[in-house]
Amino acid sequence: MYVIDVVPFVRGAPAETLSYRSKTSIANGTIVSVPLRRRTVTAVVTECISVSDMKSFLKNASFIPKSVIAQTLSHLPPAYYSTALVTACRHGAPKGEVLRQLFTNDSIVAGFPNDFLYGEKFVRKQCEAPYKNRLREYSILFSGAPKKSTALFVVPSIVEAKRLTAHFHCNVVIVHGNQKAHKRQEMIHEAYEAPIVIVTAPYAFIPIKRFSTIVIERESAQAFTNRRYPHTDMRIALFELAKTRRCTLLIGDYPIRIETRIPHGKSMRNIYAKKIHILSTRTNDLRVPEQHYSTLPLPLRNTIQSALDRKERVLLLAVRRGYAATAVCKDCGEAVRDVHGRALSLATQNGKRVFRSADGTIIQRADIHCNNCDSWNLVPLGAGIERVEEDVKKYFSEAELVRFDSDTITSVAGAVRALDKARAQQTILIGTEKLIPWLEPGDLFSTGIIVSADSLLSVPFWRARERFVRIALSLAQHTQHLIIATRHQKDTACQALTQPDMTLFLDEELQLRKELHYPPYDYLLIFRITGNEDYLEQGEILLRDIFTTHTPNRLPDRIITKNKRVRTLIYKQKQLPGENISKRIAGLPHYITHTINGESLW
Numbered sequence: 122m123y124v125i126d127v128v129p130f131v132r133g134a135p136a137e138t139l140s141y142r143s144k145t146s147i148a149n150g151t152i153v154s155v156p157l158r159r160r161t162v163t164a165v166v167t168e169c170i171s172v173s174d175m176k177s178f179l180k181n182a183s184f185i186p187k188s189v190i191a192q193t194l195s196h197l198p199p200a201y202y203s204t205a206l207v208t209a210c211r212h213g214a215p216k217g218e219v220l221r222q223l224f225t226n227d228s229i230v231a232g233f234p235n236d237f238l239y240g241e242k243f244v245r246k247q248c249e250a251p252y253k254n255r256l257r258e259y260s261i262l263f264s265g266a267p268k269k270s271t272a273l274f275v276v277p278s279i280v281e282a283k284r285l286t287a288h289f290h291c292n293v294v295i296v297h298g299n300q301k302a303h304k305r306q307e308m309i310h311e312a313y314e315a316p317i318v319i320v321t322a323p324y325a326f327i328p329i330k331r332f333s334t335i336v337i338e339r340e341s342a343q344a345f346t347n348r349r350y351p352h353t354d355m356r357i358a359l360f361e362l363a364k365t366r367r368c369t370l371l372i373g374d375y376p377i378r379i380e381t382r383i384p385h386g387k388s389m390r391n392i393y394a395k396k397i398h399i400l401s402t403r404t405n406d407l408r409v410p411e412q413h414y415s416t417l418p419l420p421l422r423n424t425i426q427s428a429l430d431r432k433e434r435v436l437l438l439a440v441r442r443g444y445a446a447t448a449v450c451k452d453c454g455e456a457v458r459d460v461h462g463r464a465l466s467l468a469t470q471n472g473k474r475v476f477r478s479a480d481g482t483i484i485q486r487a488d489i490h491c492n493n494c495d496s497w498n499l500v501p502l503g504a505g506i507e508r509v510e511e512d513v514k515k516y517f518s519e520a521e522l523v524r525f526d527s528d529t530i531t532s533v534a535g536a537v538r539a540l541d542k543a544r545a546q547q548t549i550l551i552g553t554e555k556l557i558p559w560l561e562p563g564d565l566f567s568t569g570i571i572v573s574a575d576s577l578l579s580v581p582f583w584r585a586r587e588r589f590v591r592i593a594l595s596l597a598q599h600t601q602h603l604i605i606a607t608r609h610q611k612d613t614a615c616q617a618l619t620q621p622d623m624t625l626f627l628d629e630e631l632q633l634r635k636e637l638h639y640p641p642y643d644y645l646l647i648f649r650i651t652g653n654e655d656y657l658e659q660g661e662i663l664l665r666d667i668f669t670t671h672t673p674n675r676l677p678d679r680i681i682t683k684n685k686r687v688r689t690l691i692y693k694q695k696q697l698p699g700e701n702i703s704k705r706i707a708g709l710p711h712y713i714t715h716t717i718n719g720e721s722l723w
Contacts, residue, residue: 123147125190126168128217129157130226138167138217143190146171150202152194152229163229165197167217195232197224200239200365201326208358212717213646213698213706214351222353223326227302231309231328238331240367245360247382248373249389251598252562255338255373256288262334262371263289263317270333271312274319275359277342278558279533282319285338289317297321299533322355332368335359339558340372340381341591343720352716356381375594376623379587379630380641380718386631388624393597397618399610402575416572417512421606424568425549429520432546433567436600437513438592439506439553440576450491450499457499458492465579506553509572513549521545525552525559554592560599569600574607574615582720583639586614586630593618638693640718646692647722648673648715651681657688660713667705668692676722691722 123146126138134157141155151166197205201224209219248258263272276282279297286293294315296308309327312318320327322345337345337356345355363370372381376389402418416439417425428435450457457465457476465476476489490497506526513522523543530536536559543550544564550556571577577589597603607615617626635642650660657678664673673690680686697717698706706715 122172124170124172125166127155127164127166128220129162129164130229131162141190150197153190154192154194155190165220198233198237204361204365207361210700210703211357211697212351212353213703215707218351219353222347223358225323227305227309228327231306233328243364243367244369246369246371247377248371249375249377251375266333270331271315271329272317272334273329274336274338275322275325276338277344279321281558282321285319293317293319295319296324296327298323325355325359332366334369334371335363336371338373340374341378350714376591385641386627391621391623393594394619394621397597397603399615399619400604400606401610402606403608415512416509421570422516428568429547435549436566436569437509437551438571438596439509440573450496506551509551517549521548523548523550525556527555557595566600569596569603571605574605575609578609590614590617643693643695644697645718646694646715647719648690648713650688650713652712653684656712663709664690667702
């Protein structure tokens with residue numbers, strides 16, 4: 122008799138593995154059917170142990186596995202199962218949770234055939250170019266692929282999947298979450314030997330007989346990281362899958378993330394330098410009383426009005442929803458910065474107003490003086506989308522206004538309607554970063570404006586400057602003329618956008634990350650302990666017991682309620698956790714969560 126641990130693939134299933142009895146030994150990775158809550162569901166075996174080896178454990182256990190495995194259905198191929206185990210180890214996550222995030226219920230139900238073919242060797246390539254250039258590269262790659270092999274394109278959103286499908290015209294199978302269940306099952310079966318398969322990230326691990334190439338398109342997108350804990354990074358999983366299946370892995374973006382580029386300091390050409398212009402907003406418009414502050418200084422208003430007079434369209438990008446606050450000096454116009462020269466944003470910490478750096482490690486009291494002129498006359502200025510919308514209505518009341526953000530766009534149909542409306546003449550389209558993937562490559566706006574690059578540079582992400590450059594270059598692909606409105610015109614991130622060679626910015630960013638021990642030089646293991654003071658202290662003890670030779674960076678506690686706080690501890694390591702440490706991290710209690718190289722340290 123054996124005790125079998127399984128991961129059930131059904132909505133509402135428990136997060137942990139479930140235990141069953143079996144008369145025979147069942148290999149790990151076997152797909153079985155098991156009884157659960159008066160019905161039979163599909164599950165994957167993760168552990169099989171003889172009862173004789175578990176006698177002492179079963180005597181003291183609070184449960185007795187009574188149910189019996191109903192039926193063996195099929196098997197996860199060794200390449201897929203081993204990839205899941207390595208991915209779980211690299212994330213310090215329970216293998217059951219990683220299995221559930223890598224393999225959808227549709228894939229498990231469809232089953233995995235046993236006639237997989239493997240390539241000759243693993244090759245990693247990168248395509249760092251604008252979208253249209255990447256499409257040409259993909260077409261060349263596909264035309265030279267071996268016969269009866271599959272090119273798998275993994276994209277971050279449904280709209281990008283459909284756009285890529287239209288590019289290849291025929292012989293394409295597309296799989297995404299908006300398809301009806303029976304249609305998606307049909308597509309998964311067709312994908313097995315299709316020449317081109319395009320999927321969104323959750324369906325990247327559908328069965329493919331023989332890979333020629335796995336393409337991760339727009340690899341910097343946050344959609345590749347699962348929102349649910351343990352936040353599996355699909356890019357890591359696909360890297361391991363390509364190694365196991367011995368095929369080519371191609372990474373495409375513009376620019377590719379610095380820690381992903383090979384080599385990290387490789388030079389990069391900016392083909393949009395001539396169409397990007399930096400506008401200094403350090404003018405009298407920003408030194409008047411706060412109630413007269415405008416997100417659209419006079420030069421920007423004149424530019425917008427000229428475009429509307431020519432019956433052209435204008436695209437405005439705001440950093441995010443709300444009223445994003447960046448503090449500036451009303452006397453000299455300089456933004457508040459830390460000792461490293463990075464802009465600080467205004468935040469609330471323990472009920473008090475403070476200045477916080479982009480990575481969350483620098484906290485200064487809000488009563489500090491200006492770094493430049495020592496003035497106390499500092500004012501928070503925001504350029505969230507609501508503030509921009511107010512100013513557009515104020516100055517351009519006769520223009521057609523279309524707003525595109527998560528508050529106004531809640532469905533695919535709503536997004537399509539908004540973009541159709543934005544194609545009319547004399548239209549101003551205002552959006553957040555959410556808008557960019559929806560913009561069609563050939564549909565150019567005459568003028569594009571990043572309304573407040575300052576707020577974008579000071580958001581609490583350690584990749585803030587890299588992210589700013591990527592957003593600007595993405596917008597440049599959809600506009601004839603792009604204006605960056607900023608007070609930081611001397612920042613190398615801004616200067617790089619107007620230069621054909623971006624090497625200076627990349628070198629400076631790499632040097633800063635090296636000094637701060639950020640990727641690609643170290644991995645950031647970010648642990649968050651949530652609870653009262655007892656939980657926080659116990660959590661720190663557990664982590665100290667795991668990382669005996671490392672001292673973490675501890676960020677100020679974030680207050681949730683009167684008796685509940687979040688404590689963030691950051692461990693910087695040269696390598697990802699090994700198998701033993703990974704198992705201990707995976708076994709931490711539920712009130713301790715973690716991410717690896719997360720965008721935000723908070």
